[in-house]
Amino acid sequence: MLKIAKERLNELYGKIAQTQGLFIPVKKAGEVNYAIWGEGKEVSLETLKTVKSPKNMFFPQTENMMKFKTEGKNIDIIDMRDEKRPYVLFGVKACDYKAIEVLDKVFLADPVDTFYKARREATTIVTLACSRPEESCFCSVFGIDATAPAGDVTVWLDNENLYWQSNTEKGEALTAAVKELFTDGGEAEVEAQKAATKEILQKLPFAALDLSRFKPENLNELFDDPAWEELSEACLGCGTCTFVCPTCQCFDIRDFKTNDGILRYRCWDSCMYSDFTLMAHGNSRTTQMQRYRQRFMHKLVYYPSQNDGLYSCVGCGRCVNKCPQHLNIVKVIKTLGGKNDD
Amino acid sequence: MREVELKMKERAAELLQSGEVARVIGWKKGEFYFDPTPAVFESADELDGFVYNGFCGANLSKYLIQQSKKEGKTAIFLKPCDSFSFNQLVKEHRIKREDIYVIAIECQGKLDVEKLKEKGVSAVTEVEENGGEVVVSSLYGTVTLAKDEVLLSKCETCKSKVHQVKDEEIVFNEMQAGKKDRFEMVEKLEAMTEAERFAFWKEQLSKCIRCNACRNVCPACSCIKCVFDNPASGVAAKANDSEFEEQMFHIIRAFHVAGRCTDCGECSRVCPQNIPLHLLNRKFIKDIDTLYGEYQAGETADGKTPLTSYTESDAEPNDVMNGEAK
Numbered sequence: 188m189l190k191i192a193k194e195r196l197n198e199l200y201g202k203i204a205q206t207q208g209l210f211i212p213v214k215k216a217g218e219v220n221y222a223i224w225g226e227g228k229e230v231s232l233e234t235l236k237t238v239k240s241p242k243n244m245f246f247p248q249t250e251n252m253m254k255f256k257t258e259g260k261n262i263d264i265i266d267m268r269d270e271k272r273p274y275v276l277f278g279v280k281a282c283d284y285k286a287i288e289v290l291d292k293v294f295l296a297d298p299v300d301t302f303y304k305a306r307r308e309a310t311t312i313v314t315l316a317c318s319r320p321e322e323s324c325f326c327s328v329f330g331i332d333a334t335a336p337a338g339d340v341t342v343w344l345d346n347e348n349l350y351w352q353s354n355t356e357k358g359e360a361l362t363a364a365v366k367e368l369f370t371d372g373g374e375a376e377v378e379a380q381k382a383a384t385k386e387i388l389q390k391l392p393f394a395a396l397d398l399s400r401f402k403p404e405n406l407n408e409l410f411d412d413p414a415w416e417e418l419s420e421a422c423l424g425c426g427t428c429t430f431v432c433p434t435c436q437c438f439d440i441r442d443f444k445t446n447d448g449i450l451r452y453r454c455w456d457s458c459m460y461s462d463f464t465l466m467a468h469g470n471s472r473t474t475q476m477q478r479y480r481q482r483f484m485h486k487l488v489y490y491p492s493q494n495d496g497l498y499s500c501v502g503c504g505r506c507v508n509k510c511p512q513h514l515n516i517v518k519v520i521k522t523l524g525g526k527n528d529d
Numbered sequence: 530m531r532e533v534e535l536k537m538k539e540r541a542a543e544l545l546q547s548g549e550v551a552r553v554i555g556w557k558k559g560e561f562y563f564d565p566t567p568a569v570f571e572s573a574d575e576l577d578g579f580v581y582n583g584f585c586g587a588n589l590s591k592y593l594i595q596q597s598k599k600e601g602k603t604a605i606f607l608k609p610c611d612s613f614s615f616n617q618l619v620k621e622h623r624i625k626r627e628d629i630y631v632i633a634i635e636c637q638g639k640l641d642v643e644k645l646k647e648k649g650v651s652a653v654t655e656v657e658e659n660g661g662e663v664v665v666s667s668l669y670g671t672v673t674l675a676k677d678e679v680l681l682s683k684c685e686t687c688k689s690k691v692h693q694v695k696d697e698e699i700v701f702n703e704m705q706a707g708k709k710d711r712f713e714m715v716e717k718l719e720a721m722t723e724a725e726r727f728a729f730w731k732e733q734l735s736k737c738i739r740c741n742a743c744r745n746v747c748p749a750c751s752c753i754k755c756v757f758d759n760p761a762s763g764v765a766a767k768a769n770d771s772e773f774e775e776q777m778f779h780i781i782r783a784f785h786v787a788g789r790c791t792d793c794g795e796c797s798r799v800c801p802q803n804i805p806l807h808l809l810n811r812k813f814i815k816d817i818d819t820l821y822g823e824y825q826a827g828e829t830a831d832g833k834t835p836l837t838s839y840t841e842s843d844a845e846p847n848d849v850m851n852g853e854a855k
Contacts, residue, residue, distance in 0.1 A: 216732045218802050235651070238802055239738060248738065319669070321651040322561065390668055392560070392654060421567040421592075425742035426767065427801050439767065454767055457740075462760055511742050511799030512587060513564035521560075 188377065189351040189362070189369035196232075196349060200224050200277075202365050207311075208274030210244055212237050221276070232278050232344055235321060236505055240283050240433030242290060244276050245306045248430070249454040252302070252440070256448040265448075268302065271309035275361065278315045281336035282326040282503040286433030287312070289490075289499045293436050311357045314338030316377075318345070318384050323504030325393035325517065331501060333388060334381040343377045350377050393502075393517055397525035403492035410484060414522050419479035421512040426457035428506040428515070429482065434499045437463070458482050483519045530658060533635045534581040536699045537606060540632060542573040544604050550630055551601025554592055556585045562656045563642045569596055581606070583658045586639035586681050588793045590614040591748040597628045605629060608636040609704070610683070612693040613791035613827030614748035619694075620830045621789070623751045626694075633695035636704060638676070638684040643803075645679055648672070677708065683794025683807065686711035693828055711792070715811045734776050736802035739767055743779075743796035743806050749786040756781075783809035788817060788836035791827035820844040 191199060203209045209224040212231050219234040221241050239248075254265040279287075294303035314336035317324075326333050335341065339358035343350040350373035353362040388394065400409070429435040439456040442449050456463055458481045464471055472478050490499035500516055507515040541553040557568035557578040565580045567587050588611045597603045607615055612633065618624045645653060645665055652668035663674045677685075687707030692698065718726055744750045744757075756762055757778060783806075792814055796806040817824050821835035821844070 216736055216804075218736055220736070238736075319651055321646075322653050322668070387652070387668055391652070420569055423742065423745040423799075425745040425799075426738075426740040427742045427799075430738045430740045431801055456767060460741075460767060461758055465760065507560075507564075509801040511746055511795075513559050513566045517560055 188373045189366070189371060190348045190373040190376075191351070191369050192348055193344070193346070195368065196230070199349075199365060199368055200230065201226070202368060203275050203277075203361070206273075206364065208272055209277060210241070210274060211277040224277075232315060235280070235317065235319060235324075236503065236508070238431060238505075238509075240286060240431065240503070240505065241276055241279050242283075242286060242433050244274075244310065245287070245303050246290060246294065246436065246438075246455075249452060250302065251450060251452045253451050254448050255442075255451070268305070271305045273309050273311070275311045275313060277313045278342075279312055279336070279338060280315060280317055280503070281331050281333045282324075282501040283433045284312065284314050284336045284338055285326070285329065285331050285501045286503070289434045289497065289501065290436055292494050292497070311340070311361050312338040313340040313342055313358075313361070316341065316343045316381070316384070318343075318380055320384065320387055320391060321504070322392055323507035323517075324388075324391055325396055325502035325504060327388055327391075327394055327502070328396045328398065329498055329500065329502050334384045343373075343380055345376060345380055348373060348376070393504075396517065396520050398487070398498065398520065399525035400523060401487040401491070401498070401520075401525075403488065406484075406488050406492065409488060409523060410480070412523055415476055415480045418514070418519055418522060419476045422459070422475050422479050422514055423511060424459050424461070424475050424478065425511065426455075426459050427509050427511060429457035429459060430455060431505040431509050433501060433503055433505070434486070435482075436499075439463075458485070479514075483516060486516065487520070530582055530635075530637070532701055533699055534579075536701075537581050537632070537634060538576055538579045540697075540699065541570060541579065541604070542576055544630070545570065545573045545576075549602065550604040551599065552596060552603050554589050554596060554603060554605040556580050556587070556589075556606075561653070563640070563645075563653065567592060581634070583637075583640040583656075583663070583676075584642065586641075586684070586798060588614055588746075588748060588795050590618060591746070591751070593618065593624045593629060594751060597624050603629050604632060606632050606634050607692065607694070608634055608639075609690050609692050610636075610687065610791070610793050612695070613689075613825070614793050615827070616693050616830040617789060617791055617827040618748060618751065620827075621751065626830065631694050631696045633692035633698040633700065635700040635702060636690070637702070638680045638687065638705070638707075640676070640679050641681040641798075644681075645674070648674060648679070650674075681794070681798055682805075683798060685709045686713075688792060688825070694830070712811060712815050714805070714808055715815050718808065718812070730776070733804045734779055736804055737779070738802060739778070740801060741767075742799040742801065744782060746795045746799045747782075747786065748791070748793065748795070749789045750782065779804075779806065779809060783813065786810060787813040788824075788834055789826050790814065791825070816849075820849060 204224055210221045211224050212219045212234055213222040214229040214231050218238050219231045220237050220239050251267045256263040294300040317333040339355045340353045353359050437456045438453045440453045442451050459478050486500045544550045553570045556565040558580045559565050563584045565585050567589055570576055590611050619626050650665050650667050650672050655666040657664040661676050663676050665672050686709045690704035690706050790810040794807050817835050824835050
């Protein structure tokens with residue numbers, strides 16, 4: 188294990204940024220989100236939850252896919268991708284890292300999403316262990332250890348130092364590039380922090396959520412449960428929960444006429460929206476209750492039934508914090524999840 | 530606030546049991562003290578989870594558009610600021626006054642859990658309101674904060690503690706109006722140079738994630754189909770395509786609610802990126818006050834409004850543009 192004093196972190200960022208793009212939680216106009224690092228940027232590793240998750244780095248909220256130019260009967264298809272410069276995604280929490288695994292199963296499965304794949308391959312992920320989980324966190328329910336996330340490199344942060352441990356080949360390569368800034372040591376500090384954090388994790392109010400009823404065989408029963416009406420009653424139909432969610436993966440593709448041909452782009456979509464999966468005949472989900480149910484059934488039943496039981500919620504708690512009317516997946520789990528929560 | 534809550538619950542039960550109303554719109558308990566959810570209660574048995582506390586900041590009036598269309602009368606609890614939105618909805622024929630029973634309730638300013646967290650308090654498990662103090666318990670210890678420091682922004686500049694509409698009232702204590710001037714920040718923005726102001730809004734609006742929470746919560750945004758939800762329009766509500774798109778969305782929205790916005794502050798309360806959207810609306814309110822005379826949307830449910838009626842003394846658009854209008 189290696190360590191570096193906290194006050195020297197800017198040197199570390201600068202060193203990484205010499206050869207690669209560095210995406211890291213940065214404070215802008217009061218809010219912390221992942222952004223590219225540069226001199227003078229206010230990095231905030233202490234922020235437990237960035238507003239948007241790092242999924243944006245692989246699956247951007249909006250991206251241009253291609254252009255079409257027509258001349259007579261010919262259509263030229265112009266690929267708009269630039270070559271992906273290698274970059275480092277720094278400070279990813281355990282829940283958000285698990286969320287990347289959830290996304291990989293969708294975007295890297297056949298047919299492979301080559302836009303996503305190119306970014307994934309170009310990225311080295313440095314994860315950061317949590318030391319101050321809060322009341323809305325429930326990653327442990329999904330078997331995630333917030334004190335020891337995976338990733339190419341794992342780092343721990345305390346009041347004095349950042350501790351660094353590389354886990355993969357990509358991680359070794361990054362370590363070699365920055366090693367001169369580090370000294371050896373830190374095992375004892377990291378172990379102490381892990382133990383202290385684990386104690387807090389056990390005490391978190393959502394630590395014992397029961398997911399036992401969310402199984403493929405209960406799909407119809409859960410779908411028809413009358414509780415959805417009440418659960419969704421106050422839903423505004425905004426997209427906050429889906430856009431702050433690290434695992435929400437739905438997108439829409441549209442063509443726009445521009446002065447310079449036709450532009451095809453994609454953007455995040457939200458099952459909360461009235462034009463989600465809009466087809467020629469209309470919308471398959473006509474009420475907000477149906478849209479609301481779709482989101483949670485997808486996370487807790489549909490996705491796991493297609494992915495060996497892996498839930499597509501990671502317990503990051505962003506929807507718990509950000510829903511304008513305090514609706515969230517925890518209330519759904521407690522109402523429909525199983526005996527423990529009755 | 531406890532006595533107010535008990536009385537509200539009692540009245541809700543009476544109204545439902547007597548059949549005077551078919552449903553009551555209020556708040557129900559969340560997972561914590563600080564996350565109550567707007568809720569519709571249709572029988573007295575459902576009232577177990579009824580709650581009213583310092584975190585009931587949500588403006589319930591917009592729920593009436595859906596709920597009051599149902600069979601039978603709907604009762605609703607309104608704080609003073611929510612009552613302005615109610616009148617505006619009646620004025621715009623979105624709801625019918627006679628379908629609704631309004632219970633005016635006491636409000637001493639509502640609290641912002643995010644501000645608690647900004648004070649360094651995390652893993653909050655309990656909050657206790659104690660007059661001017663808020664006692665916050667967390668897994669990392671207990672802290673006492675002054676209530677004024679953790680009020681929702683909209684409550685810091687509360688414009689009125691007078692209910693604009695009511696059928697009955699549950700108020701035990703005198704209500705204190707906001708301590709800050711609500712146009713202070715607008716004036717600061719006006720004093721900036723054009724470039725500074727542009728930079729301010731560009732930085733703020735570039736955080737927008739196009740979740741549309743501001744639009745969906747806004748009682749003035751009551752269009753049955755929003756222009757941004759029309760796939761044929763060439764713009765998409767969900768596509769945060771460029772900085773320009775975000776500015777266009779928010780500026781169009783601000784223009785559309787100009788003269789109708791009651792300044793309830795819900796847009797800024799719900800914004801996940803904490804963009805001070807209410808400042809756009811407040812600028813319009815201030816301009817209307819200056820150009821057409823003092824006007825507060827939602828003060829009454831009828832009468833003329835400055836932007837929808839013509840008088841010969843109306844300001845000339847050119848003079849307004851040149852800053853010469855009085």
